[in-house]
Amino acid sequence: MKSDPTAVSADDASLEVLRRELRERLAPQVGIRQVAEEIAKLLGTVKKITRETLALELARRLAKKFRFLASQELERLITNRPSELGTLLEASKWNDYQQVTEWISKAPKPKRRAKITSEKERIHRTKAAKNWHERLRRSYVTTPGWIERQFAERPHSVLLGPYNSLPPTGPCLDDVFHRGAIQMCNGDYSLQSLFGLRRKKLTAAGKGNRRGREIFYDYRDVLACMDALLKQTGSNAYWLPDPDRRQTVLTGILFRARQEAKPTIRRRFEKTLVPHLN
Numbered sequence: 001m002k003s004d005p006t007a008v009s010a011d012d013a014s015l016e017v018l019r020r021e022l023r024e025r026l027a028p029q030v031g032i033r034q035v036a037e038e039i040a041k042l043l044g045t046v047k048k049i050t051r052e053t054l055a056l057e058l059a060r061r062l063a064k065k066f067r068f069l070a071s072q073e074l075e076r077l078i079t080n081r082p083s084e085l086g087t088l089l090e091a092s093k094w095n096d097y098q099q100v101t102e103w104i105s106k107a108p109k110p111k112r113r114a115k116i117t118s119e120k121e122r123i124h125r126t127k128a129a130k131n132w133h134e135r136l137r138r139s140y141v142t143t144p145g146w147i148e149r150q151f152a153e154r155p156h157s158v159l160l161g162p163y164n165s166l167p168p169t170g171p172c173l174d175d176v177f178h179r180g181a182i183q184m185c186n187g188d189y190s191l192q193s194l195f196g197l198r199r200k201k202l203t204a205a206g207k208g209n210r211r212g213r214e215i216f217y218d219y220r221d222v223l224a225c226m227d228a229l230l231k232q233t234g235s236n237a238y239w240l241p242d243p244d245r246r247q248t249v250l251t252g253i254l255f256r257a258r259q260e261a262k263p264t265i266r267r268r269f270e271k272t273l274v275p276h277l278n
Helices: 012-026 032-045 051-065 072-080 082-106 119-138 146-152 161-165 191-195 219-230 243-260 263-277
Strands: 209-211 214-217
Touching (some): 012 072, 072 082, 146 191, 146 243, 191 219, 219 263
16 A cells, blocks of 8 residues: 655654644634733723624624634644645745745846946046035034133132132133144134134135145134124124123133233234224
């Protein structure tokens, strides 16, 4: 007598394990707690309702929530042909995977960057990328600038004692006072961050001093910006429009210059800023 060609060699223990897994996947049992939670949710949403309506709504919601009901045919398949049924389920999963793969292969391909074909094109792309990064970096400006933040707000502390009457001060201009140079937007204290303004409003700084790819500005350029901005008065002024705040800031800058700046630079700051105090 020939054996069944569809039979799969497996011992009774492994077949029982397979049957249990198939029942969990194909005909899962609904827990009493799950049903109770669904009933409680439904009862919590209704106020006045008839028994017939409640029964209908309860049946609709439970049938929608728990879709799996084990039929006798399915139970017989699990009991009599667990190996073949398990093989069919794995084959079905493989079919699903193939369908997804086919869908991905037919999906429109994203546009790829054209390949560089010449040295001229490579230089052009490199320059464009650097310019984009530079524009992004230059567009970030924190307001108010460091000068206004450090020279307009006096720290409140009981430790200052009688020195609390001194004008507010800070280190943001110390490099400028020491004949140092700053950049337009790089560094802790750049020209943009000092004034809290974008470069288009700081054109009075001029072209600066180029060092390779970078451009630096010294105390004369900073003073040129201050003088041009301070000539603007009223609420439409770009920098320090409030008269009281302006006087506080300029007084603090001059006080700091007396402490930190070299004599020549201190005199230039006094000559530029004192007329704007009157």
